[in-house]
Amino acid sequence: MDPMFFPPSNGVPSESKLATYMVTPQSPEFIPNNRLSSSSSPNFYSSYSILSNSNNGAGSSTVVGSNGTVVATQQPAPPTALSTVVGKGAVVAGGGGGVGYAVGGNSILAGPLGSSTSAFAVTPNKGRNLLRNESPQSTNTSPRITPQPSPPPITTNIHQENVGGTTYFYPTAANHQLPSSSTVNTTDNSFVHIASSQINLSYTHPGHIYPGPASHVINMQSKVQVSAAFFMQDELRNDILARNEIVNSIDNDCPDIPLEVENYHSLCLLESLPLHPKLPLPSSTYKATHSVTGVKYCLRRLHGFRLQSTKCMQVVDMWKKLQHSNIVQLREVFTTKTFGDNSLVIVYDFHPGSQTLLSKYFTSVPETNGYTDPFAGEARPFSHKSSMHRTSATSLLPENEIWSIIMQLSAGLRAMHQAGLACRTLDPTKIIVTGKRIRYSCVGISDIATFDPNQQNPLTVVNHHQQEDLTALGKLILALACRSLQSVQRDQIQNSIELVSRHYSQDLRNIILCLLNPTARRSVTEIMPMIGARFFVQLDALQTQCDIQEDELAKEMENGRLYRLLVKLGCINERPELNLDVTWSETGDRYMLKLFRDYLFHTVTEDGRPWLNQSHIVQCLNKLDAGTMEKVQLMSRDEQSVLVVTYAELKHCLDQAFSELVAASDGTV
Numbered sequence: 001m002d003p004m005f006f007p008p009s010n011g012v013p014s015e016s017k018l019a020t021y022m023v024t025p026q027s028p029e030f031i032p033n034n035r036l037s038s039s040s041s042p043n044f045y046s047s048y049s050i051l052s053n054s055n056n057g058a059g060s061s062t063v064v065g066s067n068g069t070v071v072a073t074q075q076p077a078p079p080t081a082l083s084t085v086v087g088k089g090a091v092v093a094g095g096g097g098g099v100g101y102a103v104g105g106n107s108i109l110a111g112p113l114g115s116s117t118s119a120f121a122v123t124p125n126k127g128r129n130l131l132r133n134e135s136p137q138s139t140n141t142s143p144r145i146t147p148q149p150s151p152p153p154i155t156t157n158i159h160q161e162n163v164g165g166t167t168y169f170y171p172t173a174a175n176h177q178l179p180s181s182s183t184v185n186t187t188d189n190s191f192v193h194i195a196s197s198q199i200n201l202s203y204t205h206p207g208h209i210y211p212g213p214a215s216h217v218i219n220m221q222s223k224v225q226v227s228a229a230f231f232m233q234d235e236l237r238n239d240i241l242a243r244n245e246i247v248n249s250i251d252n253d254c255p256d257i258p259l260e261v262e263n264y265h266s267l268c269l270l271e272s273l274p275l276h277p278k279l280p281l282p283s284s285t286y287k288a289t290h291s292v293t294g295v296k297y298c299l300r301r302l303h304g305f306r307l308q309s310t311k312c313m314q315v316v317d318m319w320k321k322l323q324h325s326n327i328v329q330l331r332e333v334f335t336t337k338t339f340g341d342n343s344l345v346i347v348y349d350f351h352p353g354s355q356t357l358l359s360k361y362f363t364s365v366p367e368t369n370g371y372t373d374p375f376a377g378e379a380r381p382f383s384h385k386s387s388m389h390r391t392s393a394t395s396l397l398p399e400n401e402i403w404s405i406i407m408q409l410s411a412g413l414r415a416m417h418q419a420g421l422a423c424r425t426l427d428p429t430k431i432i433v434t435g436k437r438i439r440y441s442c443v444g445i446s447d448i449a450t451f452d453p454n455q456q457n458p459l460t461v462v463n464h465h466q467q468e469d470l471t472a473l474g475k476l477i478l479a480l481a482c483r484s485l486q487s488v489q490r491d492q493i494q495n496s497i498e499l500v501s502r503h504y505s506q507d508l509r510n511i512i513l514c515l516l517n518p519t520a521r522r523s524v525t526e527i528m529p530m531i532g533a534r535f536f537v538q539l540d541a542l543q544t545q546c547d548i549q550e551d552e553l554a555k556e557m558e559n560g561r562l563y564r565l566l567v568k569l570g571c572i573n574e575r576p577e578l579n580l581d582v583t584w585s586e587t588g589d590r591y592m593l594k595l596f597r598d599y600l601f602h603t604v605t606e607d608g609r610p611w612l613n614q615s616h617i618v619q620c621l622n623k624l625d626a627g628t629m630e631k632v633q634l635m636s637r638d639e640q641s642v643l644v645v646t647y648a649e650l651k652h653c654l655d656q657a658f659s660e661l662v663a664a665s666d667g668t669v
């Protein structure tokens with residue numbers, strides 16, 4: 001028979017759902033003798049400390065004391081402690097009035113109670129709100145850390161003591177000794193080792209609480225706001241949102257694009273131009289979704305291209321292996337007729353929110369928070385059609401910014417050259433900027449498109465292309481320094497160098513001259529000494545950025561863990577039925593969790609107003625997840641009964657109930 005239907009012989013009003021948890025004289029768990037063993041206590045109920053109103057059942061049972069208060073606890077409790085407890089006289093579950101809790105959480109425990117170090121200083125003290133200060137457990141007791149998911153067996157040898165008319169029950173101490181240290185399993189399956197000396201913390205998991213930003217991070221910000229200390233910086237949030245929006249957008253007004261191309265679908269045109277000088281054929285760029293993984297990629301299509309020889313796949317493999325933070329990774333290459341012609345498609349990683357170097361530095365279009373929408377406006381910003389109008393931007397760039405670009409471009413180029421490859425598309429339209437990151441975006445295309453299977457000496461050709469890369473890099477730096485593409489035209493170069501000499505350092509001038517020198521055989525490593533100590537500035541900036549981002553990560557890290565806990569609670573609480581059992585959610589472990597949910601979210605102030613306190617919720621969830629031995633008082637909705645349970649027991653209930661749900665489900669969690 002479901003315990004729901006037991007007669008309420010324990011003094012709990014029959015309408016109280018807590019009756020299902022209350023102890024009856026018949027209930028083996030609370031018979032204070034030694035007959036019981038852990039095996040006779042299949043339920044976990046015996047471990048709950050229960051307090052009920054005696055007025056409704058006074059004298060009717062040996063369990064209920066004459067003043068109507070019953071306290072049972074599993075804490076070993078010397079009598080001296082008991083008298084202290086009773087002396088406080090705070091344990092009143094008023095059956096009639098329903099008021100009744102001037103709670104000192106301490107006062108309901110039979111045990112060597114110290115003053116609780118509750119994290120909640122402000123304690124609403126009426127009705128279900130009594131449940132503050134809920135950690136009556138002292139460090140001096142021997143709390144038991146419950147390794148989860150299964151709690152240790154609970155000894156049901158119970159000692160009974162009547163003090164001042166109140167009968168207390170508590171188990172003998174046999175197996176309630178605190179191990180010297182324990183391991184607690186948390187929701188994210190990480191195991192946290194807890195030394196017993198740490199138990200006196202209101203959390204046994206101090207690592208699960210974000211302590212606020214580190215001093216070296218908070219002092220980096222000029223204007224520190226309280227909210228900034230606990231929430232992600234607006235700028236970073238907006239950046240991520242903008243990128244997500246770009247990734248998720250389905251913005252395809254071009255009806256000619258096929259629905260699916262090989263393993264990719266949802267193609268979305270990024271840019272399409274008839275001809276680019278660096279590419280021998282018309283090309284188009286798309287964002288596309290991989291059909292199997294759902295990952296977004298950037299597809300570059302060469303129109304009307306026939307692959308002459310599969311030998312070029314060797315060079316494709318070389319590019320595929322080349323990984324560098326300043327190179328957009330080439331993933332695969334395939335030919336297709338899906339577009340209605342013979343097309344070659346080169347698949348790259350997709351970096352949302354990117355713009356070309358041309359668009360960022362050679363146009364006078366105002367910036368929008370580092371992001372431009374490539375689809376906005378009538379003329380696409382980097383179109384060659386309009387590039388001549390955009391080649392002269394307004395002001396000169398700060399030298400630091402130019403050096404940052406030089407370092408990133410030379411780093412990427414060095415990786416390519418060391419791998420025996422050449423970029424061959426070192427062009428402001430084929431370099432993309434994502435935030436502060438610069439990447440070569442079109443590597444390998446020229447090698448494939450102009451592949452000559454009859455080439456006798458490929459190494460010489462690569463050397464030649466590498467030298468061309470260095471010249472192109474010199475031109476690009478000069479153009480950036482002058483903010484003008486025309487500055488690198490033959491008749492302008494002299495004037496441009498003079499401009500650099502006037503406005504920038506000697507090193508910048510030297511690096512340009514070195515790279516533009518056609519007579520010398522140059523290597524990308526030669527420019528390192530010219531970068532010199534600026535390298536350290538760049539390194540410092542990057543490390544500072546890492547510090548800030550790591551701190552942002554620390555803020556957000558715990559959210560996922562608490563979310564999973566809430567999902568479990570949400571799936572269990574108020575579930576109308578499970579396996580046709582309509583009482584499931586109202587009985588057993590689930591009832592305990594329901595009261596805990598009320599305690600978490602529905603606490604009210606003395607005058608009945610909702611008491612909304614996020615820190616209360618977060619702290620309680622953390623304790624639940626850690627399964628601490630701290631006790632919490634849960635009150636039934638009719639305010640007639642109070643249960644005292646440890647978070648460890650609640651965690652056990654949660655795991656148990658959720659396992660039942662999983663077992664009854666279709667297997668997908």
Ligand SMILES: Nc1ncnc2c1ncn2[C@@H]1O[C@H](COP(=O)(O)OP(=O)(O)OP(=O)(O)O)[C@@H](O)[C@H]1O
Pocket residue numbers: 270271272273276284285298328348349350351352353354355356374382383384429430432441
């Ligand atoms: N890997 C990538 N991830 C995300 N966006 C990219 C990537 N590669 C290029 N883009 C973006 O796609 C758009 C089109 O790129 P594309 O290389 O076709 O530039 P373009 O200005 O059209 O050059 P061209 O004049 O040679 O056609 C640009 O906004 C560029 O920033």
